Amino acid sequence: MQDDVAKILITSDDLRQRTLELARQIEADYQDRDLVLVCVLKGAIMFLVDLIKELQRPLEIDFMAVSSYGASTRSTGVVRLTKDLDMSIEGRHVLVVEDIIDSGRTLQYLTDVLNLRQPASLRICTLLDKRERREVDVPVDYVGFVIPNEFVIGYGLDFDEVYRNLPFVGVLKPEMYTGE
Numbered sequence: 001m002q003d004d005v006a007k008i009l010i011t012s013d014d015l016r017q018r019t020l021e022l023a024r025q026i027e028a029d030y031q032d033r034d035l036v037l038v039c040v041l042k043g044a045i046m047f048l049v050d051l052i053k054e055l056q057r058p059l060e061i062d063f064m065a066v067s068s069y070g071a072s073t074r075s076t077g078v079v080r081l082t083k084d085l086d087m088s089i090e091g092r093h094v095l096v097v098e099d100i101i102d103s104g105r106t107l108q109y110l111t112d113v114l115n116l117r118q119p120a121s122l123r124i125c126t127l128l129d130k131r132e133r134r135e136v137d138v139p140v141d142y143v144g145f146v147i148p149n150e151f152v153i154g155y156g157l158d159f160d161e162v163y164r165n166l167p168f169v170g171v172l173k174p175e176m177y178t179g180e
Contacts, residue, residue, distance in 0.1 A: 004153075004172060004176045008169070035058075037060070037095050038089075039061060041064065043157050044099040048061065048097045062086055063086075064083055068080070092119050095141075099126070100157060101124075103134065105135060111138065124141050129144075129147065152169050153170055
């Protein structure tokens with residue numbers, strides 16, 4: 001799998017350090033509030049696990065899954081909810097944990113859905129922010145890394161369900177998804 005990586009964009013050490021920094025910032029912001037973390041599956045699972053290990057406070061977690069990519073390297077623009085929350089978030093402080101924000105369409109859809117459920121607050125934490133590709137302006141409260149417009153894999157991110165288990169964020173060689 002590592003032979004399919006053009007370059008390592010973010011090392012495991014950098015991921016660990018930035019996750020710790022984000023956890024400290026989140027703890028400061030939610031000092032006296034109950035917190036529900038909503039992990040966007042499947043890509044954000046590794047980030048969520050490392051993040052909650054660093055949070056020294058009571059919290060609850062739940063999961064949602066949305067799809068806009070399929071087996072492509074670009075979002076189709078059509079977002080589908082494929083797994084909904086198991087708990088009510090009404091009146092709760094919710095932090096959405098996302099792997100990457102690209103066009104912003106998926107996150108906009110997700111926040112629209114969640115806001116209809118009347119949380120006390122709704123904030124967004126993303127590991128990666130690909131601002132060059134943004135088509136929809138979405139507020140992001142916590143950003144791990146701003147990255148260039150390259151197709152990234154590893155640390156939960158995939159191409160056609162592969163590469164999620166790489167311990168770093170890397171750029172996939174174009175020939176792996178163009179077939180050249």
